[in-house]
Amino acid sequence: MNKRLEMKNLYKLDNIHLNYHVNGNDIKVLKNINFVINKNERVAIIGESGSGKTSLLMLMSGLEKPTTGSIFFNNENLSKISEEKVTQIRRKKIGLIFQQFYLLPNYTSLENVMFPMQINNIKNEKKKANLILSDIGLAHRKNNLPSELSGGEQQRVAIARAISFNPEVILADEPTGNLDEKNTELVSDLLINYSFKKKISLILVTHNMGLVKKCDRVIKLFDGSIKV
Amino acid sequence: MNFPKYFQFFIKELNKNRSKITKVFFTIFVSLLIFSSVVILENNIEGEIKNNSRVLLGGDLELSTKNEALDLNFLNELKENFLITEVIEFSSIIRAENEKNKATRIKVIDNFYPLVGRAIVEPPGSLKTLKTKPNTILIDKTSQKNLGLKLGEIIKLQNTPFEVIGVIKSLPDIGGFFVFGDQALIHKSSFRDLKINNLGSFVGFKYKLVKADNNKKLPSSISKYKNLEIKYPEDVSQNLKKAIENFIYFLSIISASAIIISGIGLKNALFSFLSNNQLKIAILKSLGLSSQNIKALYYSQTLLVLIFCSLCAYISSLVLISFIDQSLLNFLKIELKVKFRIYEYLIIQFFSILIFFMFSKPVLDVIDQIKVADLFRNFDTHLNLNYSRRSILEISTLVLIFIFSFCILNVKPQQTAIFFLFFIVISFFYFFLSKFYIVILNKIKNVKNIFFKIGIKNLRVYSSLNSTIIMTMGVGMTVLFFLGILSSNINKELNSSIPENAPHYFFLGIQKNEINLFSQQIRQIDFQAKQIIVPMISARIETINNKKPKEIIDEKNKSFWFINGERRISWSKEPPSNNPLVKGNWWNSDQSNTLELSLDHKVANDLKLEIGDSITFNIYGNSVSGIIKNFRKVDYRDLNINFAILFNPEYASKIPHEFMSTVKFKNDDAVNLGNLLKKLPAINYIKLSDYIKKTKNFLNKLLIVSILISGLVILIGFIVISNAVSVIGNLKVYQNLVLRILGFEKSNIMKLIIFESLILFLPVIISSLLISITFSYFFISSFFNIDWYFNFSVPLIISIFFLFVLVVTLLLSNRKYINFNAYSLLKNG
Structure with a gap:
């Protein structure tokens, strides 16, 4: 029974602590974080600014290592394996979405969406990218550079880029934080729908309660700890 | 904004930018230090010679x-x-x-x-x-x-x-x-x-x-x-000036290179600064400052740095020169009296400001391209160095003023102008090369490999910046290779001035009846001593083809010395082993009725003499005419017996003459000429080994000076190139951070950097090497009048050193996303 449960686990965070050493002082960013996230689950992480939400997401994406504790992704301890291995996992299995979009500035929408497929050696990347862009209603903007798109369009391209290579999980950091109401709705629906449609787990940090309600579970952070 | 408020803002900004200013300060300071030192040395030496020429002559x-x-x-x-x-x-x-x-x-x-x-x-x-x-x-x-x-x-x-x-x-x-x-x-x-x-x-x-x-x-x-x-006194000053002209010219070329390199450095530093401060400039504009206000701010900051830099460089040069070993100049009876001269300082200041406007104006004009709209879009504009017709005209005028002023202040104005012309030509060459790159890159399509794809994309996207980098690299590397080759040629010339097989002594005034005794004495001192004895007369050239030589040969002719004053002349049955025949035939030794002549072929070339031409000599009051029979290659630097003129022996041996001899002993230090001089008191000698020792000492000092100065310029050249490389590195930080987050490994980013660098730099290195070899050949053989030689190790060392600098620069400018947490860098800006 336990083994079957473990097979369903996507993430397991075990007694995680994260400290930053700034100007001679230790700042405790995360304290004793323990939780499990299952495959195909949609989890919202909420909390006040400075409560450690983004730091938690950074740990889960392997961009940061915890001070103590272990983060298991598909039973692999991200805090113990090499940086190269973590990069490979991120490249193949984790899609990232940011509040500031972070599209490649010199690449068109199409090229941005194609890029993760190219580095993952996925064939017919152009065709697939075109399909995704049509799906999100941006086929007519495929040859535009990010600087020529609106904020909502940029975030939709970022989502298209994140799902283009069929990752196991999407980690989104305040994906609607920079968007208006209409675009917030559009982007929220896109994320949730894709998560269901492609059976991709979704872990998002957000202040948007509408989006929170669409998730299966909520993890609330307060001053670096999980508030029950 | 009123002036006090503006001034307050200016000081605050200056303080905030101090780390950037410190970086660029070093390059400009060192370049101006070299330039100031050369100006001070040149002015002082010339001034001293001019002021002292009457004393040096000993009369009017x-x-x-x-x-x-x-x-x-x-x-x-x-x-x-x-x-x-x-x-x-x-x-x-x-x-x-x-x-x-x-x-x-x-x-x-x-x-x-x-x-x-x-x-x-x-x-x-x-x-x-x-x-x-x-x-x-x-x-x-x-x-x-x-x-x-x-x-x-x-x-x-x-x-x-x-x-x-x-x-x-x-x-x-x-x-x-x-x-x-x-x-x-x-x-x-x-x-x-x-x-x-x-x-x-x-x-x-x-x-x-x-x-x-x-x-x-x-x-x-x-x-x-x-x-x-x-x-006259001016002849003395002319002669002394000529003696040091090549060295001063070499220093001038170096200092010109140094200030041009610093100009390029300033341009790159400003471009990098503006690229990294786009957001700030956009915010300043959004708060109501106009482009003109912001430009004025950076103009005044840079000018202030330049004024401070020039002053520091000039004062440091004065201090440096007063501490240097002046024995180099003591032989000319020149005592450098360095002091602050407002005229000299203004020259330094004038050139530094001119260089600033030449190189920096188009860069500061890019401030116009930064728009407040960028703040809404959350994206930086790609800054391009666009040269409008007006700015091309402005820059051309400044370049002409710069070249004209630099040339008229120089010892060899025409040659200096040619050096600058070379600079302009190669700048255009690299500009067109950078455009050619883009044409080629645009033709490359359907690339499958991800590295090539991203690499080519980057080269295409940053084409304007790559143009600047190619020009900086190209001009920089060409100048560095050129300086390296020039310096190695000067050094070789200085070194080869001291021949290995030079004799230890020259003995003069040996009479015919003393030859046997002299030889015997030398053998007594050292049985294995190598001695050569030749006859010698003294004569003055009266006419060449029945014309007075000074009427047909200009004083500026390289071989004017040949017709000016008395010449020592010898004769020989066979062609001297160290003087191979280059034209004509050797004489028949029985020919005794006519005087036949053998001449140094360089002299003959300079004076446009041909085989069959006649020269009339005044020998002890009698006029004697001879016909040129052949030309020999004479290398006076081997310090053995070398005569510009040889007579045919059958004729010449009838003229009253004496003998001279060279002797090379096995062990020069153990030689005692006491007995020889007692028995032959009228003989005179010159101890060449003493002369060689002193010359060597003198030349070694020159060698160290030239190596030090050119080495320093090469070093600042590297710093400038390295700054240019880091400009592009810094601009790609954001892109490479995103690549890292998307799962592009560290090693792949490094491969990408190396690939882009190789595409960009290999053709530049090859072209700069070819151009510098060609130009140095032309320059050295025409202006320095020395034989050009190419030592492959010089460009090789410069290239290796350059690659090292390149790799270190790239590693440093990319270290942010290679070793640190990528997302936190992005998140925190």
Whole structure:
């Protein structure tokens, strides 16, 4: 029974602590974080600014290592394996979405969406990218550079880029934080729908309660700890 | 914004940008330091020579003759309008009682010496004693030390005893001679007892004249005296200037390179600064500052840095020059009196500001491209260096002013202009090369490999910046290779001035009946000594193809020396082994009725002489004409016996002559010439090994100076190139951070950087090497008049060093996303 449960686990965070050493002082960013996230689950992480939400997401994406504790992704301890291995996992299995979009500035929408497929050696990347862009209603903007798109369009391209290579999980950091109401709705629906449609787990940090309600579970952070 | 508020803002900004300013300050400072030092040295040396030329000559003019005194009647005629002092110079051996001896140039003076300047002797009254007490001598410090002499001791000159009454510290009228030799002073009354009549003594009679009043001129009867040579103070300064012209020119080229490199550096630093501060500039604009306000802010900041930099560089140069070893210049009797001269400082300031406007104006114009709209879009604009017609016109005018001003201040204006022309041509070449790159890159399509794809995309996207980098790299590397090759050529020339197989001694004034005794004496000293004895006469060229040589040959001709003054001439049955025949045939040794000539082919080329041309010589008062039979390649630098003119032996041997000899001993240090000089007291010698030692010492110092200065310029060149490379590195930080987050491994990013660098830099290195080789060949053989040589290790060392700098720069500018957490960097800006 336990083994079957473990097979369903996507993430397991075990007694995680994260400290930053700034100007001679230790700042405790995360304290004793323990939780499990299952495959195909949609989890919202909420909390006040400075409560450690983004730091938690950074740990889960392997961009940061915890001070103590272990983060298991598909039973692999991200805090113990090499940086190269973590990069490979991120490249193949984790899609990232940011509040500031972070599209490649010199690449068109199409090229941005194609890029993760190219580095993952996925064939017919152009065709697939075109399909995704049509799906999100941006086929007519495929040859535009990010600087020529609106904020909502940029975030939709970022989502298209994140799902283009069929990752196991999407980690989104305040994906609607920079968007208006209409675009917030559009982007929220896109994320949730894709998560269901492609059976991709979704872990998002957000202040948007509408989006929170669409998730299966909520993890609330307060001053670096999980508030029950 | 009113002025006080603006000033407050200006100071605050300056303070905030201090780390960036410090970075660019070093390059500009070092370049201006080199430039200031060269300007100070050049001005001081020229000024000193000009001011001292009358003293260096010893009068308002000098008349000189060889081997015979001036006609007494003429001398009396001169005395009506001039104050005159007669100085007779000859070379001889002085022998101490301890049998130590030394070849010395003896100056015979009269009671009026010196007319101009001061002779500094010790004890102070000894010059006066010399003029009153017969058979006394003043020797220089080196001779005193080498011969172990004390005041009051007796030395022998041509077997005549002289009492040493003092030591010469300095004499005013060096006239460009006595560069390395030792000297002694005796009085005219003592000279009469000496038997100085042989050719080897090279007796020169010099008459230093000071005008009784400014209107006095030389009498017309002077034209009767054909063997008379007249020198003016400007001739002395010209000769001295010529002696150091190449070195000063070399320094000027280096300093020009240095300030151009610093200009490029300033341009790159500004471009990098503006690229990294786009957001800030956009915010300032959004808050109501206009582009003009912001430009004025950066213009004034940069100008302030330049003014401070120029002042620091100039003051540091003054300090540096006052501390350097001045023995390099002591031989010219030049004592550098460095002091702050507002004129010199303004020159430095003028050039630094000119360079700033030439290079930085188009960069600061990009401020116009930064828009407040960028803040809404959350994206930076790609800044492009666009040269409008107006800015091209402005830059061209500034370039012309720069070149014109630099050239007229330089010792060789035309050559300097050609150097700048080379700079402009290569700048255009690299500009077109960068455009050609884009054309080629745009033609590359359907690339599958991800590295090539991203690499080519990056090169295309950053094409404007890559253009700048290619130009910086190209011009920088070409100048560095050029300087390296130039420096290695100068160094080789300096080194090869000291030949390995040079003899140790030159013996002069050997009479025909003394040859056997001389050879025997040399064998006694060292059985294995290598000696060469050749006959020698002295002659003056009267006509060339029946025309007076000075009427057809210009003073600026490289071989003017050949027709000016007396020539030593020898003869030989066979072509000398060290002088291969290059044109014509060697003579038939039985031919005795006609005089045949063999000439140095370089001289013949310069004077446009052909085989079959005739030259008439004045030999001991008789005119003798000869026909040119052949040309030889003569390398005077091997310091063996080399004559520009050889006669056919059957004819020449009938002319009264004496002999000279070179000797190379097995162990020069153990040689004692005491016995030889006792038996052959009239023989004179020059110890070449002493001369070589002194020359070597002098040249080594020059070598160190040239290596140090060019090395320093090459170093700042690297810093500038490295800054240019880091500009592009910094601009790609954001893109590479995103690539890292998307799962692009560290190693892949490194591969990408290397790929892009290779595509960008390999053709630049190859072109710069080819251009610098071609240009250095042209430049060195035409302007430095030395044989060009190419040492592959020089560009190889520069290339390796450059690659090292490149890799380190790229690693440093990319370290942010290679070793640190990528997302936190993005998140925190």
